[in-house]
Amino acid sequence: MYFYKNPSWIDKRLLNVTRIEDLPESIFYEINKNLGAIHSEDPLVSIVIPVYNEEVNIVRTIYSLSRNKTTFGAEIIVVNNNSTDRTAEVLKRMNVTSLLQTKVGCGPARQMGQQHAKGKYILMADGDCFYPPQWIQKMTEALQQPNTPCVYGRYSFLGTADKPRWQLFLYESFRDRIGDLRHIKRPCINALGMSMGYVKDLGLKVGFVDRKIRGEDGRMCFQLQQFGKIRQVKDRSVRVWTLPRTLDKEGGLLYSFMARAAIELSRVTHYFYPQKRHDVNKTGNYTPSSLKYFKRFTELHKTSDPVETTVEKK
Numbered sequence: 001m002y003f004y005k006n007p008s009w010i011d012k013r014l015l016n017v018t019r020i021e022d023l024p025e026s027i028f029y030e031i032n033k034n035l036g037a038i039h040s041e042d043p044l045v046s047i048v049i050p051v052y053n054e055e056v057n058i059v060r061t062i063y064s065l066s067r068n069k070t071t072f073g074a075e076i077i078v079v080n081n082n083s084t085d086r087t088a089e090v091l092k093r094m095n096v097t098s099l100l101q102t103k104v105g106c107g108p109a110r111q112m113g114q115q116h117a118k119g120k121y122i123l124m125a126d127g128d129c130f131y132p133p134q135w136i137q138k139m140t141e142a143l144q145q146p147n148t149p150c151v152y153g154r155y156s157f158l159g160t161a162d163k164p165r166w167q168l169f170l171y172e173s174f175r176d177r178i179g180d181l182r183h184i185k186r187p188c189i190n191a192l193g194m195s196m197g198y199v200k201d202l203g204l205k206v207g208f209v210d211r212k213i214r215g216e217d218g219r220m221c222f223q224l225q226q227f228g229k230i231r232q233v234k235d236r237s238v239r240v241w242t243l244p245r246t247l248d249k250e251g252g253l254l255y256s257f258m259a260r261a262a263i264e265l266s267r268v269t270h271y272f273y274p275q276k277r278h279d280v281n282k283t284g285n286y287t288p289s290s291l292k293y294f295k296r297f298t299e300l301h302k303t304s305d306p307v308e309t310t311v312e313k314k
Contacts, residue, residue, distance in 0.1 A: 075117070105211055
């Protein structure tokens, strides 16, 4: 059903809002009322969300999380990573735990979040996503399986006027098949902070990378592999949704597809053996020569950031 339209559980009132002023006060009332049903002072699971300049998007994210149906007590921790917009102001209007991390980077932000978390398990989320009603329940259930230090889920893009769902579905199908191959020996490449969970004590033991670099999620997953089996949650009802902002930054759907293909072809042989243990704090992001030539040829991507990280991450 999702191959041609957006999921029905996403509140359409939130999709086209671009300013805080356009959000009705009733949205905040609903959020806080719904949070009361899932919040616990002694939670089993803590949901940690780093944010940077997401004053509107974080409302969408918390709204979707507040509508989750779960039997597990939960808490939501939002770590404001030096936002310069009105993110801090918006967070005060919602009944969530709000922290300020002045050190720039998702790694330091997530590290602060897990240090303040009360739950046995931590679910990682992003501040620009929509979370389905069963996400907390099923991700936590997956974490409760024996010998499971870490789990991760999948994601889809919401269809827009210029990017219809069927086109995004084809792109996602290719990406998901590659993900199945990578999961066999290198699941950490698939792990995304937008939908990932782990055992808190193990996360505290290894820690997040303490600098600004994309891939802090995969690095955490890689370190957790030493403690057991990384599980992929394929259940479509747990799939997280987000707007195709990353595709726009990469130059469009076609460019993103070709860039991903260049990356996967360059390292396809890697997926048949596990990666050796190494210090994740000292490694950079993988950008093959073929992708560099592709970028130069197309002249579609003119940012100085490594494309691999955005292609891999959303």
